[in-house]
Amino acid sequence: MSDTRGVLVSGSQSVPYVIEREGPAATARVGDCEVVLSVRPVAPGLLAATCNGRNLQVHWVMDGSRTLLHVKGQTYEFELGRAGSREARAPIVEGDLRAPMPGVVSRMLVRPGQTVNAGDPLCVVEAMKMEHLVRAVRPGMVIRVTEPGTQVESGAVVVEVERTTEDADGR
């Protein structure tokens, strides 16, 4: 018998859990709910779970720190939360423009030193043959840009924009 606890992270949501194992079954408390479950592997990537007496077919795979699940027609992604892990990530500098998806920076519409207004088109990221326009979220000065032709991952900073002083409220 063992008792483990942790935090489950899915996108921006975190849910604390406690699992108590009792032989082949376990009781999991997730958020405010309690689930009595047993889980048996059926085939690679396929589990037969019983949750509070109901059968669930679970397709799953681990990919690095992520666990991907498919249950009852819906796909989910989870990670284990670590204490302070969300704060430990590189802070998103407000105003930096990130690639909306993996792709190629096909055109850069601004130069370093240029002043931009909120809503101005900054660059074009292309993936799977569609163009996506990245716009400034607020006014500022462009300090760094990505070379056109660069392949970028989702969330990579493609344009760095610095707040201009007259606009830097609270600084």
Added chain:
Amino acid sequence: MGAVDFTKILVANRGEIAVRIIRACRELGIATVAVYSEADALAPHMLLADEAVLLGPPEPAQSYLHIGRVVEAARRTGAQAVHPGYGFLSENPDFAAACGEADLTFIGPPPAVIRALGDKSRARRLAAAVGVPIVPGVDDPGSAEGALREAALRLGLPVLLKAAAGGGGKGMRTVRDAADLEIQAQGARREAAAAFGDDTLLIEKLIERPRHIEVQILADAHGNIVHLGERECSVQRRHQKVVEESPSPLADDPFRAALGEAAVRVARAAGYVNAGTVEFLVDDRRSFHFLEVNTRLQVEHPVTELVAGVDLVQAQIRVAAGEVLDLRQDDVSLRGWAVECRVYAEDPEAGFAPSPGRVLHLHEPQLPGVRVDSGIRAGQDIPVHYDPILSKVIAWAPTRSAAIRRMAQALREYVILGPRTNLLYLRAIVEHPAFAAGDLSTQFLPDHLGDWRPPAPPPEVLAVAATLLESNRHAPGSSRRRRAGAIAASPAFADPWDCLRGWRPS
């Protein structure tokens, strides 16, 4: 019908449509040659064909769009004919002509027909000349400053900017505000140039909330033309079709007959040969307006195949081999209802951003009356360079409501882990009451599912996820790298919790 005149066909495409064509060839006893780019080494289409020829680097211009390399691959392998599929070179008259010059049969219309109909302005004039109504518009307003604005204002806003050489939603923009005209036109021109090598635009008056209904035609080289009924493809996102069906819930017999007759009239006037699609927009008074002709196989051709009982790819091959159509218009009858959903590698939670990556786990639905045309396999890396379509799910049933229920079930059982997909979004569409009511327009998605979000995970999913993550937390090899392996041991004897470790795909 007997054996076809070809013994080997090169399939100049990738993904699900290449797989579909290879299978049709195999049924006809014809050997196949696949072509592939470096990004598609070990892709299903290249594995399935009898031979495969590497075209070059992933960029379409260096591979699937490279006419010289595709023609050379056909010559080197001794193929007699080339099937272009859809997209890529399928509507490129230069490619069709290059095939002809290399003594290869291009499976599609003659180059001159592709050229004439591929120019949307010419196609509009052709339709108008045979009395088929067209959407009011201005052909090629020119790139001179102000010309576009003048044309748009003359038609009256809102307008639709389209690539004259285009198709598939690329280079297409709706403009409601004159201030947006220039920037939208620039974007449309760029997309058009990138996709079609031609940045000429066409402006049409926007028909608000139209239905998109199209007619499948089939013509042989001996003057026989039939239509195989209509498909409704109104459910679109950013001009990309998402869900299609045949027949259309709007069409009754007189409407179908009038639409089909108009389509055949356009096809006959164009000297059309092979399979093609005549697209119409239908306004709220059920008046139809000619839009364009797609001189190729459509993505959504399976819904017609299922209700009309015709294998369109095989028919294309037979017609290209010079056979006479064995079908008269009176022989065509539509049976039951078919619905198709396009499965895209895109993330509906992130503004439908493309989601390439490795397919880590795959399970396709297997249900009576359900067909899956797929171009992916487990372990495959979905490249960023091409269309995000992964596969299509097609459900047939005697009635529309039964076909929709079947589709919902199939979507529910379809598992793709790795790239994010629109599977759940597709199910939200087909399960929506407005879809069930057949109350469709090209604004269906923004009208009904504009703020759709997937439901939050229920407690049992959280419980299973927590259990799995805990079981793998200290498992050996639980590094950030994916690890090969299967379930650890026989579940009957081992600690059941240990068995949950380590299913990581290679």
